[in-house]
Amino acid sequence: xxxxxxxxxxxxxxxxxxxAVGMKTIDSALELVKEAEQQxxxxxxxxxxxxxxxxxxxxxxxxxxxxxxxxxxxxxxxEADSKGILPAYKxxxxxxxxxxxxxxxxxxxFELKYGVQVFQGPFVGWAPLxxxxxxxxxxxxxxTISAEVNVGGPKENFPTEIxxxxxxTGELCEINVTQSIDAGGIGTYECxxxxxxxxxxDWHYVTIKAEGSQLRWxxxxxxxxxxxxxxxxxxxxxxxxxxxxxxxTVCQVVRNSAGSVTSLLGPWGEPYDxx
Numbered sequence: 001x002x003x004x005x006x007x008x009x010x011x012x013x014x015x016x017x018x019x020a021v022g023m024k025t026i027d028s029a030l031e032l033v034k035e036a037e038q039q040x041x042x043x044x045x046x047x048x049x050x051x052x053x054x055x056x057x058x059x060x061x062x063x064x065x066x067x068x069x070x071x072x073x074x075x076x077x078x079e080a081d082s083k084g085i086l087p088a089y090k091x092x093x094x095x096x097x098x099x100x101x102x103x104x105x106x107x108x109x110f111e112l113k114y115g116v117q118v119f120q121g122p123f124v125g126w127a128p129l130x131x132x133x134x135x136x137x138x139x140x141x142x143x144t145i146s147a148e149v150n151v152g153g154p155k156e157n158f159p160t161e162i163x164x165x166x167x168x169t170g171e172l173c174e175i176n177v178t179q180s181i182d183a184g185g186i187g188t189y190e191c192x193x194x195x196x197x198x199x200x201x202d203w204h205y206v207t208i209k210a211e212g213s214q215l216r217w218x219x220x221x222x223x224x225x226x227x228x229x230x231x232x233x234x235x236x237x238x239x240x241x242x243x244x245x246x247x248x249t250v251c252q253v254v255r256n257s258a259g260s261v262t263s264l265l266g267p268w269g270e271p272y273d274x275x
Contacts, residue, residue, distance in 0.1 A: 066100060
């Protein structure tokens, strides 16, 4: 008896060209992440439809998956160290920036091992980050790979995190991979202008966290707004900020001679010092 044949579906969508975005500047790195995230979101409906067709044609028990690479790095699947990969409709070994993949895995028994590759220039190409991998499945989970983005020289390293989030929407397994680059000071901050006075309050204690390619300013009072990286190194303030209409549209980032963030200028230009 001959083995069954299956219709061919290309598992991935078009990639984002890293050379088209530019090189050697932090804003190029941020632009690459933004472009990759936007394209990956754009192709999600097509990827979902493709996963449905794969499951219909497979005609056996399986879980349909979508993996969205909204980062500026390559995702590398270690097939030999993974579990539950089926002979048909397998995940691609390499996922380029901005690509979305549709594939099938064994229901309730899969575990996919991924690493990342970073681009080191047109003459060097892609290189893996040694000993930095994550394992995903078969239940909802979050995992992170931390590294650095270098955009030119020894003083131009920026911490970056690749966040892998595995979740389920009905019978569909979704793996969303996003990247945040700390060009604006992820961490905790405090405004000391009102120390020792009755005007000191929860608005003067702030945490900056990454959300995809953006940052979120959150204070102890429970009020928050988005921040977006600018080419000049400062941060655009989201319109949802209660001070936006009062002129607080840009959050200035203050750095020392080594390039480390020492403070952020919040509403009214008041300094929030890094804790």
